[in-house]
Amino acid sequence: MACLPGWAHRCAAILAALVLTLAGLTLVEGARAEVLVVVTTPDLKSITEAVSGGAVRVETLVQPGADAEAFVPRPSHVALIRDAALVVRIGLGYDEWLDQLLRQTGDARPVREGRILDLSTDIALLEVQSRSIEARSGHAHGAANPHYWLDPANAEAMSARIAEAVGRVVPEMQNTITAAQVRFSTDLTRRLKGWIATLGPFQGAAIVAYHNSWPYFARRFRLNIVDLIEPKEGVAPSPARLASLAGRMRASRARAILHEPFEPLGPSRYLAERTGARVVVLASSVGSVPEVTDYLALFDVNVDRLAKALAEAQ
Numbered sequence: 001m002a003c004l005p006g007w008a009h010r011c012a013a014i015l016a017a018l019v020l021t022l023a024g025l026t027l028v029e030g031a032r033a034e035v036l037v038v039v040t041t042p043d044l045k046s047i048t049e050a051v052s053g054g055a056v057r058v059e060t061l062v063q064p065g066a067d068a069e070a071f072v073p074r075p076s077h078v079a080l081i082r083d084a085a086l087v088v089r090i091g092l093g094y095d096e097w098l099d100q101l102l103r104q105t106g107d108a109r110p111v112r113e114g115r116i117l118d119l120s121t122d123i124a125l126l127e128v129q130s131r132s133i134e135a136r137s138g139h140a141h142g143a144a145n146p147h148y149w150l151d152p153a154n155a156e157a158m159s160a161r162i163a164e165a166v167g168r169v170v171p172e173m174q175n176t177i178t179a180a181q182v183r184f185s186t187d188l189t190r191r192l193k194g195w196i197a198t199l200g201p202f203q204g205a206a207i208v209a210y211h212n213s214w215p216y217f218a219r220r221f222r223l224n225i226v227d228l229i230e231p232k233e234g235v236a237p238s239p240a241r242l243a244s245l246a247g248r249m250r251a252s253r254a255r256a257i258l259h260e261p262f263e264p265l266g267p268s269r270y271l272a273e274r275t276g277a278r279v280v281v282l283a284s285s286v287g288s289v290p291e292v293t294d295y296l297a298l299f300d301v302n303v304d305r306l307a308k309a310l311a312e313a314q
């Protein structure tokens, strides 16, 4: 800054004010980034980060690559929720351990202010049942099938609700959030057309899955899941079940076995050997396989792998 003679002290004052203003802006930016949103899964983390445009810090309880069914909350998770301005969950029993964590946080902010966003309430659910969630190993498929994020079209409603909730937490960042949500939605719509086109030639293809994770995915891409390897969520198949399943797969000309990385490979391999169907390892969440680094990549990878396997099995 050039200063005229005699104005040096004024220049110094202006400079000092400028420095203070910049420092203040930095503090405000830092404070924004420290507004914490806690989500239960890596998929929700990816969507929340995409639609919040850096306006908040997002932490997931289940880490990428971990099995949400086997999640065991730790004391550090209670502290995270206590600090959160917003908690976002899948619901339907998939992340039922969150209820216990919320109880342990007592009078914490998200609980006190009702800032818990259950995204399942806005989704057209599949396999809706009247039975209540029972005590069991593994996650529930009690009220309905909880794997609704595996239909990418459902991310339209999910991302809109997350953006709305994040906007309530940091209203001064509304423009940033709105712009980020539009970007995400535009990208999603464009890529969804590509995914539908890639799997288009395989409409009606008969497939089986180890776990019942894929009804939403199958409905979107018009695939026909003819059977499941697990007799019940979290229950391993018996040899008798596998033998009869191999027969049913041959009868229905099933061409692919959808397999998640943390599931036991033996039963899927056994069925592939006896039926000629391909084992396709798909990511059921962000981080399940290394290439799936965000929510949209989840479908880039899964659609590509499945289309290749179905083409080879023809």
Ligand SMILES: [Zn+2]
Binding pocket: 139, 140, 141, 146, 147, 211, 212, 213, 233
């Ligand atoms: Zn499940």
